[in-house]
Amino acid sequence: MGNCVCSREISASAKNSIISTKEIERIEEDRISHLPDEVLGHIITFLTLREAVRTSALSRRWKYVWRTSVSDLDFDAKNMLGTQNHPIHGQEITSKFIRVVDQTLKLLQDFKVERFRICCDLDNRHGSILHRWVKSAIISGTKELHLDLYPRPDYQLYSLPSGLLGSGKKSSLKHLHLTFCTLNILRPYPSFEGFESLTTLSLKHVFLTEEDVGDLLCHCSLLECLKLAECMNLVILRIFSPSLKYLGVNELSDLVEIKLCATSLVTFEFTGHMVNFCFVNVPLLITVMLHIVGFNNSDAAPIALTTFPAHLPQLENLVIYNTKLYFETVFPSESLPTYTNLTRLVMVAKVPEMDFFFWIVTFMKVSPFLKTLQLHLCHLKDESETREIIRVSNIPHRYLKFLEVNGFAGYQEQIDMITYILKNAIALESVLIDPRPRFYLGNGKWKTHNNQWFMPTRERKRIYELLLQEFQTVGAQLTIL
Amino acid sequence: MASPKVIVLRTCDGETFEVDESVVYVSETIKNMIEDGCGDGVIPLPNVSSKIFPKVIEYCKKHVSDFESLKKTSNGDEKEKDKDDDSSKKGKEAVPDVEEDAEEKARVEELKEWETTYMDIDQQVLFDLLQAANYLNIKGLLLMAAEKAASMIRGKTPEQIRETFNIKNDFTPEEYEEVRRENAWAFE
Numbered sequence: 001m002g003n004c005v006c007s008r009e010i011s012a013s014a015k016n017s018i019i020s021t022k023e024i025e026r027i028e029e030d031r032i033s034h035l036p037d038e039v040l041g042h043i044i045t046f047l048t049l050r051e052a053v054r055t056s057a058l059s060r061r062w063k064y065v066w067r068t069s070v071s072d073l074d075f076d077a078k079n080m081l082g083t084q085n086h087p088i089h090g091q092e093i094t095s096k097f098i099r100v101v102d103q104t105l106k107l108l109q110d111f112k113v114e115r116f117r118i119c120c121d122l123d124n125r126h127g128s129i130l131h132r133w134v135k136s137a138i139i140s141g142t143k144e145l146h147l148d149l150y151p152r153p154d155y156q157l158y159s160l161p162s163g164l165l166g167s168g169k170k171s172s173l174k175h176l177h178l179t180f181c182t183l184n185i186l187r188p189y190p191s192f193e194g195f196e197s198l199t200t201l202s203l204k205h206v207f208l209t210e211e212d213v214g215d216l217l218c219h220c221s222l223l224e225c226l227k228l229a230e231c232m233n234l235v236i237l238r239i240f241s242p243s244l245k246y247l248g249v250n251e252l253s254d255l256v257e258i259k260l261c262a263t264s265l266v267t268f269e270f271t272g273h274m275v276n277f278c279f280v281n282v283p284l285l286i287t288v289m290l291h292i293v294g295f296n297n298s299d300a301a302p303i304a305l306t307t308f309p310a311h312l313p314q315l316e317n318l319v320i321y322n323t324k325l326y327f328e329t330v331f332p333s334e335s336l337p338t339y340t341n342l343t344r345l346v347m348v349a350k351v352p353e354m355d356f357f358f359w360i361v362t363f364m365k366v367s368p369f370l371k372t373l374q375l376h377l378c379h380l381k382d383e384s385e386t387r388e389i390i391r392v393s394n395i396p397h398r399y400l401k402f403l404e405v406n407g408f409a410g411y412q413e414q415i416d417m418i419t420y421i422l423k424n425a426i427a428l429e430s431v432l433i434d435p436r437p438r439f440y441l442g443n444g445k446w447k448t449h450n451n452q453w454f455m456p457t458r459e460r461k462r463i464y465e466l467l468l469q470e471f472q473t474v475g476a477q478l479t480i481l
Numbered sequence: 482m483a484s485p486k487v488i489v490l491r492t493c494d495g496e497t498f499e500v501d502e503s504v505v506y507v508s509e510t511i512k513n514m515i516e517d518g519c520g521d522g523v524i525p526l527p528n529v530s531s532k533i534f535p536k537v538i539e540y541c542k543k544h545v546s547d548f549e550s551l552k553k554t555s556n557g558d559e560k561e562k563d564k565d566d567d568s569s570k571k572g573k574e575a576v577p578d579v580e581e582d583a584e585e586k587a588r589v590e591e592l593k594e595w596e597t598t599y600m601d602i603d604q605q606v607l608f609d610l611l612q613a614a615n616y617l618n619i620k621g622l623l624l625m626a627a628e629k630a631a632s633m634i635r636g637k638t639p640e641q642i643r644e645t646f647n648i649k650n651d652f653t654p655e656e657y658e659e660v661r662r663e664n665a666w667a668f669e
Contacts, residue, residue: 031608032630032646039615042623046631053667057639057660060651080666100666107663432586448586479587 033061041069049073050080053104073113073137075101077120094121098129105136113137117146124156134164138194144175151180157207159184166193175200182207185215192219202227208234217241224264227442228252239265248442251293260285269319269442274298279311286314286341287444291321291348299324301359302331305366309337319346319440326351326358333362342367346374348440352382353413360417361392364424369399373421376438377407377414392420400425407437410459415466422470430477431467455480488515490524496531497523500538507541509618528616533609540622543595600629604646 032040044052044066052066077097097120116137122130130147137145145165149158159182165173171194183206185192198220208231217223223243228234229250237258239247244262248269249255257276260268267287270277273294279285288308290300300320308315345363349356356377364370403421408414422428435455438446455463460480468478486502490511502520505511514524526534602610607626614623634642643650652660661668 028647030647030649031604033648035608035611036615039611039623039627042627043630043634046628047634050667051635053664054639055634055642056664057652057657057668058642058650059648060656062648063660096666103664103666 033059037065037068040065044069045071048079049075049104067108068111070108071112071114073104073108073115074117075104075119076117094126098126101133105133108140111140113140113142115144115146116140116142117144117148119146119148121150121152123149123152123158127158130158131161131164134160138165138171138173141172143172144177145173146177146179147181148177148179149181157182161186161191162195163191163193165195166191171195171197173197175202177202177204178206179204180206183212185212190215192216195219196221198223200225200227202229203231204229206231210234210236210238214238214240217244241265246443267443274303277303277307277311282312283314285312287317287319288312288315289319289440289442292323301363305331305336305362309339309366313339314341315339316341317344317346318342319348320363321348321350322356322359323350324355326355326362331362333365336362336366339367340369343369343371344374345370345372346376348376349378350380352380353377353411353417354382357413357417357420358392361395361420364397364400364421365395368397370397371399372402372404373400374404375406375417377405377409378437379407379409379411379414394420394424397425398427401427401429403428403431405431405433408433408435408455410435410455410463415463418467419470422467428471428476430479432479432481433463433467434481436481486520488520488524489522490526490534492529492531492534493527494531496534498531498534498538500541503545504538504541507544507619508537509620511617526617529613530609533606533613536606536610537613537617537619537622540599540619543599544621596625600625602629604633 040062044055047055049070049072052070055062055066056064075097077093080097080100101118116133118130118133134145134147147158147160151157157180160178161184163186165171165176173194174197176195176198177200183203192215195216196219199222201216201220201223202225204227208228213234217226217240220241221243223241225246225248226239226241226244227248227250228237229248229252231252232254234252235254235256237249237252237255238261239259240261242263245264246267246269247260247262247265249258250271252272255272255275257278258270259278259280260282261280262282263284265282265285267289268282268285269289271289271291271293274292288304290304292298292300292303299322301322301324304318304320308318345367347356347360347363351359356375360373360375364373400421403418403425405414405418408418418431418433422431434448437449439449441447464478464480471478487499488502488505488511489497489499490505491497502515506515511524511526514520529537607629610626611623611630614620614626633645637645642648650657
């Protein structure tokens, strides 16, 4: 009580002295505390859990506000207890984390929690604790549950009993994200209570059998988004789901084949080594992202050019990571099928410019109705000296309207590439060139890398003038960021 | 549709303002009043001053297009609000530049710049805005202002927060100890 009066006296006298900008900001009365609870609640939702809890010490008025307005409980050991980036902590910190979560949950007993996340290096030894937390979250009506656990080398993963999610009277769980856990599906009578309302399921490094996948899809009849990452043991992934709209598969190391029979599927994103793709029944699949990794000879581009047009004639949007060099003799571009519906193509280069260029040209040739072309450059050095010069003839493209180039650094090869497109895309309306690289986050979202990449104004002007000459359409717009 | 209708509104200090219907529709409160039939006369706004009202209208004008395309659904679309389930923390950390293509990208950039300028305000205006946005039920504006207020709380000790906002610490020493003890981890 004493300190507040004191500070006011000091500031009163300070007011008579030189007024700094900080002083001008300060106001006489405590307006913030007079705001209604719901407004304060909105303010608190923008704070981390730790900051929100600290508001309880401001004054009597603030003591309980945080409890009613925290709807996102993100218990992240890294953020909460001040340990920096490395997720593996000492035993002491883990114990502290457990205490903190328990204490906080106790204070929030009666309030509704929309999102509940635990991020800590907990494992099988903490099974009963985690069971308890999951139960609390479910009972409080949480819609989104994340268990992001990190493995300690010697211990087994936490095993989540599939029936635990059905602890509440009526399941309101919509989104479930598990990392480094095991899903304990007791057979022969597995319980999938709590899964029926799921619309999103994300499993990262969760051990699954093919039977598990089948059962999950069967019981998650409202599932719209499924993400599987690093789940070993799956050899054939059979996706049979009438409700699924988005499927993301990321590095399933044992995978050999994917069978898709999903009548509502719109987007399919795949990162990993090459597998056999069976598009059994995906009439609405219009967006595909393909990123083939690994040291064998496979690459997304050849597959997308040879087999996809026949199996996915309805494809409209394609995101391709280009990892293979282009050899005309090995990959003749003469007899390729045409993409009749492809309107948007995004190509990410992981090969030297020259190869990337030939792939771009090939894609443009087989996609006559392409409207948007987005390129992500990376300027890799071309190691070989002996590659033959491949001539590229000018093939006008009558539909391409928008060109976007990211990661542009002004190298001659990059300029040549863009010039070729400008010359041949006779319907081009707008070109956007951004020196900043962008990273794909998944599901159509990109993150721009904001730091450091910029082009000096003179350079920008030079390239602008150079490229402007090549425009075929009058009134087309060229923007260089 | 007929020519844009103009709505007359009167703030608590007696001033009247004439604003296009589509612009005031951004406020759920006003929208409901108009739909209840008050749109022909003068709409009273007893909780809004003439000082803050123009600032609110400035926001509404900027966000009219969002609402036009949404027709008459409930409180509009916030571009910042992620659809991504993985990293969303509702603005707690810096909102990532998530955008789809060139046109969207340019639009998002421009809006961000506008918002930065718009929110370059002092505490008095901020609190006026919070109260007005709450009363007029303009969710986007309320959240934007709330985020700004949160940024003034972030990273400060309770003492510093009290100083910023002139909050009086009315705890007894025992009460204060208890509060800090209850959630000791947050105060370390």
